[in-house]
Amino acid sequence: MHSLPKLPTACCRKFFVSFRKIARVAMRLPDGWPPRTLGTLRRQVLAWFDANQRSLPWRENRDPYRVWLSEVMLQQTTVAAVVPYFQRFLKTFPTLRDLAAADEQEVLKLWEGLGYYRRARHLHAAAKRIIADHGGKFPADATAVADLPGVGRYILGAVLSQAFEQKFPIVEANSLRVLARLFGYRNDPREGEGRVWVWEAATAVLPEKRIGDFNQAVMELGALVCTPTSPKCPSCPWAKSCIANRDSLQTLIPPPKKPPVIVACREIAVVIRHREKVLVCRRSPDAKRWANLWEFPHADWPAEELFEDAVGRIAEELTGVAVSPGRELLTIQHGVTRFAITMTAAEAQRQSGQFRSPFYSEGRWVSPGELKDYPTSTPQRKLFLEVSRPQQRLF
DNA sequence: AATTCGGGGAA
DNA sequence: TTCCCAGAATT
Structure with a gap:
């Protein structure tokens, strides 16, 4: 229901916020907000800024470059x-032309x-384009x-x-936090509808x-004041208008990021390159030992698609589950190339009892801290990888 | 919507 | 250790 206006693609390629939508923000304000007029709030924060801003090199002047x-x-x-x-x-490239x-x-x-x-790279490319398309003068056109x-x-x-005193909003980590707290916005302003809301609020x-x-x-x-943890509300110019401060919701607004989903992950096979040879090993179906699957000269390294296909078959044989969308095969580089397949925690638990090998440490699930040799974690998702001992000498 | 890109400092 | 930072581009 609330969405940014369609972009006038004919006249601009990227995103603009319509200033006609100001009323929309007011629609989502809690009852009785704001206790002060917006004009008062603006003057308060500008006065605070005049008195408290840090002295930073890029604040010396407002040169667009x-x-x-x-x-x-x-x-x-x-x-x-x-x-x-x-x-x-700036010392090396004092002007846009120098850059x-x-x-x-x-x-x-x-x-x-x-x-x-x-x-x-983008900065440099943009500078060149400004020289070519705008006569070397930083464009004031949105x-x-x-x-x-x-x-x-x-x-x-x-x-x-x-640089140009044009009426455009900004939203970044700081202003996002400030606005969400000031307005008492309960949803996550970083995703979905909240993303729309916070740009409207900033506008x-x-x-x-x-x-x-x-x-x-x-x-x-x-x-400086409205910090993520322990904000200094007593010295905030907006303290009396801030909903989060009024309701003591500073730690809940914006809501803490959702912890990443933990995905269980079982090691399937390893690829070892040594000298001129390549060895592919997998755990044997009875899990008693590592089985050599292929050994061949380095030059005969299979094409990528054939390789993935083969590893997929190994994964299916060993785990009884096929690699499919939502159940991926992972490649982990750790001296050797290791392969693992994701599965639910329940599936992994079910299989762990019947899955032992001399190279499989204690048959337990390890903490993330123990996985430092396995660069498998991403911000959005973490993997619990079954530990296996380093390979014995196989060549 | 999710991922990638980095390196440093703070919690 | 993890989290976070004046985000943008790509998939």
Whole structure:
């Protein structure tokens, strides 16, 4: 029912928030909110920002190139980590033209240690495009900015509001937390409908003037006062209007991230490369030992699809379950290539009794901490992998 | 909607 | 150790 307006794709490629939808946010406010007018809230946070903002190198002026560079560097990166990089980068490439004229390797070298290196490539490519398409002047047009590589919804709003005082919202980790708490939004603003809500909220609170400062103020508030844990509500300019503060829900808003799903995982086979030979082993069906399945010269390494197919058959033979969507075959690199199949905890429990081998340690499930040699965990999903001893000398 | 991309600091 | 960070692009 509540959704962002359809993008006017004819005139812009990426996302814009309609400012006509401000009323929608008010519709979702708790009864009696806000106790103060939005205008008061805006003035309060701007005054707080004027008095409490950190002195940061990219706040010296509002040059679009500097704003843009800082926002790209700050993406998923802490302020403390960015400061020295920002200064070094700006010293090497004082202007957008200097950056565009540079060699990509030089740019990447300066970026070394910051991580997310695709940002640097996008930055460099975007600089070149600005030279080619916009005469070397950073575009003030939202459509043009949104079309630059590496510019998403956040950076679009950040640059346009800070460098050009255009009325665009921003949502990142800080402002998301601040807005959710201020409005007392109970759902998860990071996913589904909540994602829509938080951008509408960020739009609704925007002032008419000092838009760039306001956006920064909300972020700064989240960074210094409205922190994830133990927020300093007594020194918050919005304390008296904040629903989360009123109801003592600071730790529940936004809701803690759902813990990753734990997927049981059983090792099926290993591939060992040694010298010029390749050996594929699997656990024997009786699980008493490791069986050599294939041995062949390295040059005869099977094609990838044949290989996966073969391992899939081994998995089915050993576990009695076929590899299918939702039940994947995993590849784990650990000196040798190991294969494992996912299964539910119940299935794994059922099979564990009849599945022993000299290389299978104690036949128990291990804690994640014991799996450090197995780089199998992802942010969204963790695997419990059955432990097996390293292979004995097989060659 | 889920994953990937990184490295550092804080909890 | 895990979590988190001024997100964007890809699948």
